[in-house]
Amino acid sequence: MLINKNNIQLTHSSDYEELSLKDESEVIFSFIIEASSPQKAKQALLAFDFDSFNIDEKKTGVYRADNPKISYFRYLETEKYLNIFDIRITPPRGCKKFKYKIIPWGNELVKEIRQLKITQLSSNDRPKRKVILKVDDLRFDESFSKFSRVIEICNEFKIPASIGVIGNTLENASKYQIEFIKNQLGENNIEIWHHSWSHKDLTLIPRYEIENEVTKTLDAFKKIFDQNLTIFGAPFNKVNDNVIEVAKSHNLDIIFETDFPRNITPELNKNGDGQPNLLAFIERFERTKDQEISQVQIHPGRWDDRGYNEFRSCIAYMIGAEINFTTVNNINQTE
Known part of the structure; x- marks a missing residue:
């Protein structure tokens, strides 16, 4: 990504400050921007000078700038009058010090920048990124065997999965299918969440139909598995006030669409293919590296053998990145 230097007003920008690194550190810049207007995004830049280092933009978390006065930058996306930022930067390997400054995006937009705090995290005390593996459409x-295959791969890698059940097939579950899910629940390998009764877009139907979609799945799951569902994920990741209110009224207290960041998927949906793709996933995963908790969403019902092989590679990549795989319930119990 390049910035056109003619679009940047370097007004009210101070000189660079120098930061010395204590070791191979991740650096967190924490500050507040008070804006004159909440209407325009990209109200400021966090600019860096890494001297002569050859920067890997994906690993570092910065972009090269086409501007003689700065070398790399991060956009500060803003939507409100008071915008709180915690920007994580991973300096290039071997870097002992670098320079930084905050550049307002025009006088009329930034009223004040304050409370700059810089935290260095070494590799030993850096918190691990948490990932919820969100498996849709059980x-x-x-198609059940496609999901049991995913669960078996997760068990092989010793990672949990969070699986969304569509309720209108529960009454047709075979004894083998029921016992398989009960065993996985009993060993805490998986958790099950509510993914509606018929997988229709709940934002397009009246409230009484939303009630039916919610209650019928709750009742059917309770009857078979003797457990109450407490987590909800909407079909197509689409909710509105009616959907949220109905879900909450039935003790579905955790909703993926409102309680967690937007999902990341390894699936490459060109021409309706929908198969996982390692290279596409790495790009998406690295682009969201600032997320402390990520949901990686998959749809095994559409996969073929190639999809499972790519899925294995995606899991191995995250394990190599020292990701902490978790579930919604585990996160909820620790907060």
Whole structure:
């Protein structure tokens, strides 16, 4: 990504400050920007001078700038009058010090920048990124084996999975399917969440139909597994006030769409393919490296053998990145 130097007003920008690194550190810049207007995004830049280092933009978390006065930058996306930022930067390997400054995006937009705090995290005390593996569209029909295959891969890698059940096939579940899920629940390998009754867009139907979509799945799951569902994820990741209110009224207290960042998927949806793709996933995953908790969303019902092989590679990549795989319930119990 390049910035056109003619679009940057370097007004009210102070000289660079120098930061010395204590070791191979991740650096967190924490500050507040008070804006004159909440209407325009990209109200400021956090600019860096890494001297002569050859920067890997994906690993570092910065972009090269086409501007003679700065070398690299991070956009500060803003939507409110008071905008709180915690920007994580991973300096290039071997870097002992670098320079930084905050550049307002025009006088009329930035009223004040304050409370700059800089935290260095060494590799030993850096918190691990948490990932919820969000598995969508479990049905108790001929597609069940695709999901059991995913669960077996997760068990092989010793990571948990969070699986969304579509309720209208629960009554057709075979004895084998029921016992398989019960065993996985009993060993805490998986958690099950509510993914509606018929997987229709709940934002397009009246409230009484939303009630049916919610209550019928709750009742059917309770009858078979003797457990109450407490987590909800909407079809197509789409909610509105009615959907949220109905879900909350039935003790579905955690909603993926409102309680967690937007999902990341390893699936490459060109031409309706929908198969996981390692290279596409790495790009998306690295682009969201600032997230403390990420949900990685998959749809095994559409995969073929190639998809499972790519899925294995995606899991191995995250394990190599020292990701902490977790579930919604685990996060909820620790907060």
